[in-house]
Amino acid sequence: MTRKSQLPPKLPRPPGRWPLQDAKARFSELVRRVRSEGPQLVTVHGRDEVVVVAADEFRRLKGERTGRALVDALQASPYRDVDIEPRRGQMPVRDVDL
Template sequence: MTKPVDGNPSSKRPALPYGRWQLEDAKARFSELARRVLSDGPQHVTVHGRDEFVVIAATEFRRLQGEQTGQALVDALQASPHRDIDLMLAPSENSPVRAVKF
């Protein structure tokens, strides 16, 4: 049995679980979606019944993205069992190094 969405008896769509939005509802009620992101956490947006998007707060996005310092790459290279191999790189023809007098 389908439930009316938002108490609208003319709606034929089934109600989604809390924290899930159909795309058209997310667009129509974006302010409410944004408030729920801040108060309840990530909100899932479905397209044709499949989760396609997750809306999160900017602070959470920055936390997940991490500080982009390159430290993760340095740590991975230092943890490599092959870190003692000397790499001989050929000089680049695209960006030649010029002599600089100090």
């Protein structure tokens, strides 16, 4: 009679961490948890690979593409009144025969 080896009990995963295979198999639950608990981390071979976040949170983090933040930062700069116009030098002009 051969003896069957018993697998050790599966350890519970930390909250908010999903092995890729679990994330694929239980994608609906993953999405529900993103909405209720916040960002969820997906791992591949035990390494952190991606974070799943809600669309609203992604848009907030990504920011708008209007450039408004850059304009606001430049206007708030203490160096706002510094003239950064480059000096223009006289360029020599060549005679051309037509």
